[in-house]
Amino acid sequence: MNSQQKKWAYLSLLSLVWGSSFILMKKALIGVSPMQLGALRMIITAIFLGLIGFKSLKKIQKKHWIYIVYTALLGTFIPGFLFAYAVNVIDSSIVSILNSFTPFNTLIFGALFFGFAFKKQQLIGIVVGLLGALVLILEGAVLNPNQNYWFALLIIIASVGYSFNANIVKKHLQDLDALAITTGNFLLLLIPALIVLICTDFFTTFETTDEGIESLGYITILSVVGTGIAKTIFNKLVQISTPIFSSSVTYLIPVVAILWGVIDGEKLSWIQFLAGIVILFGVYLVNKKK
Template sequence: MTEQNRKWIYLFVLSIIWGTSYILIKKGLQGFTPIQLGALRAIIATVLLWIIGFKSLRSITSKDWKWIVLSGFVGSFVPMFLFAFAQTEIDSSVAAILNSLVPLFTLFVGLFAFGIGFTKNQLVGVLVGLVGAAFLIYFGKGVNPSQNYWYAGFVVLATICYACNANLIKSKLQDVTPMGIAVGNFTAIVLPAVIVLPLSGFFKTDVISGEAFWSSLGYIVVLCVIGTCIAKVMFNRLVQISSAVFSVSVTYLIPIVGIFWGTLDGEKFTLPQFFAAMLILFGVYLVNKKKTPLKAS
């Protein structure tokens, strides 16, 4: 199989996995607080990655570790908590759609942090996508007046983190194996997670004996196995065989999967929200559209 075909397969599979992640986070929050959920995700995912790929840490050189640690916090640790806090107030389908902002911020991070230029079409795409996000938040607030849609800002911050991580992997970690990056990332963040979990009150009797404890724990385990471990390795490989912007184009399909699961779970999704989502995806399309070269006269 050629790398061209492989990158499209990775893109499709990742969209299914990550599109399902938001409903799993929602279910996990039935038994845990956002801090407990974030810390649990980091710990469980680390253990699983150590089991399947601990030897891959050998592929990380001493000069790469500072980038591995930074990638771990920016691309995994911080977003885990941001999405958990966001979904205490906004629907999982809305979180999935807002995640589509990643390619837009990837472009900006690439420009300001790594000196990667962009075209006028891409600049327009960023502006269109941000307008779509603003409309989505506005319409969502109207559909769910009891929800605090300022929490959508947590998702926006998480997308900026993902954008930074995509550029970081592409520019600094090309020589490290995808499994090595994933295992290294979580090895770097597991100690803070271990410290945070008991401080969050996780081991209190009312939490452990809670009605939703075991079911929520089950959802988080599934999220860690598929949505974190498997998907993380696939994404790292996708970045390496494509480009930072192409790799985060997985966000084209994530909203479709997220809306599907959200609707099944009883979430409301209106026509204005749909048009706002289309506006975001159109912006993403413009960002990823290749510039047509001018013909010589």
């Protein structure tokens, strides 16, 4: 398989895995709180990666560690809790669509902080995508008056973290093994995540009921496949392509997430569906080559 085929294979695989992660978070939250979900996800992922990727840590040089810290915080720790809170309040399918802001932010912050240039066409695409997202949020607030759509801001903030993560990996960790990056990220987060979990009184309040055990099952799948393996694949994708191309996975994720959401009984109006198409058109403009 050549580099071009690998790029699209990784992109397709990530869209399936991460597209399914939203419904897994929704199901897991039946038995745990958002803070517990975020912390458990990082702890289980860290243990998994420690078992399979510990030897890869030898490849990390002293110059890499500061960027490993940045990507751990911006690309995993902060977004992990923000997404857990958002999915707990807003339909998982809507959260997945809002996650499509990531490529836009990757472009914007790449230009501001990493030396990438803007094109007029890309700027138009960003504006189109933002309008689509605004319609999506406003219509969602009308369709689901019991849901607090202010929590949509959490996804926007998380997407900023993801955008910095992609740009940092491309510019400063290009020469480092993808598994080493991911393993380093989560081993750094193991102690902070454990402290957060202890502060939630998880070990004294968690009940080993069928509901609780089922939640832990969903979190384990989410951690091992949706985080540990998927993050490694994403880091590799960034290295063999570009931050913008890699972040474009967030445009495909909603297709999978919406299907899961509809199966689970979530509502999606035609206006929201059209708003999603508008966002995708904005994406097309951002990524279209002349």
